[in-house]
Amino acid sequence: SQQGEEDPQALSIQEGENATMNCSYKTSINNLQWYRQNSGRGLVHLILIRSNEREKHSGRLRVTLDTSKKSSSLLITASRAADTASYFCATDDAAGNKLTFGGGTRVLVKP
Amino acid sequence: DTGVSQNPRHKITKRGQNVTFRCDPISEHNRLYWYRQTLGQGPEFLTYFQNEAQLEKSRLLSDRFSAERPKGSFSTLEIQRTEQGDSAMYLCASSPRLEPWEQYFGPGTRLTVT
Helix, strand or coil: CCCCEEECCEEEEECCCCEEEEEECCCCCCEEEEEEECCCCCEEEEEEEECCCCEEEECCEEEEEECCCCEEEEEECCCCHHHCEEEEEEEECCCCCCCEECCCEEEEEEC | CCCCEEECCEEEECCCCCEEEEEECCCCCCEEEEEEECCCCCCEEEEEEECCEEEEECCCCCCCEEEECCCCCCEEEEECCCCHHHCEEEEEEEECCCCCCCCEECCCEEEEEC
16 A cells, blocks of 8 residues: 555656655654656655754755654755656555655656 | 676566576675666665674565575676566675665666566
């Protein structure tokens, strides 16, 4: 079963714009991780945020976590065509345990 | 490159045949995970190992599936008597000994059962 639900399912933006996607989950978590997947390829780890953290940055990425609302958001600033991919959030419920993924947000960045 | 590697990258097989996939984790990682991903969906957990011990198996892992990690290094995933419903991308990930246990994924093995 998939715990996380990403919103929107698909997003189309112009290069240079910001892209924001959201993830909601159902049960308590230990960590939440965001991944990128280019078409037909493996997943690339983007960022991990722990349950006791509220915000984290990495380059053009900003992740927030609201455990009271069981939700997270991923912001990609100044998007590039190379950011075109599917983005997944994944949660684990215990230390080093299996990840439960959402269905992903497909992002298209038009040049 | 010292990332997670998987072989083969693609496998086409006929229904009823057995297939085996291999995963080589990042060398210092002691946890290894297998996931399956079908088109348009997020990955779904199959099983994971801590060193050579298989600690959890999903109910998705029917008795036709078996995974091993005999020396706590590489792992194999075997599917016996393949069915068309087994067609998917099989992903392997590994994570380090110490927290916060980010999982790093390999490129996957795409299985097509004809």
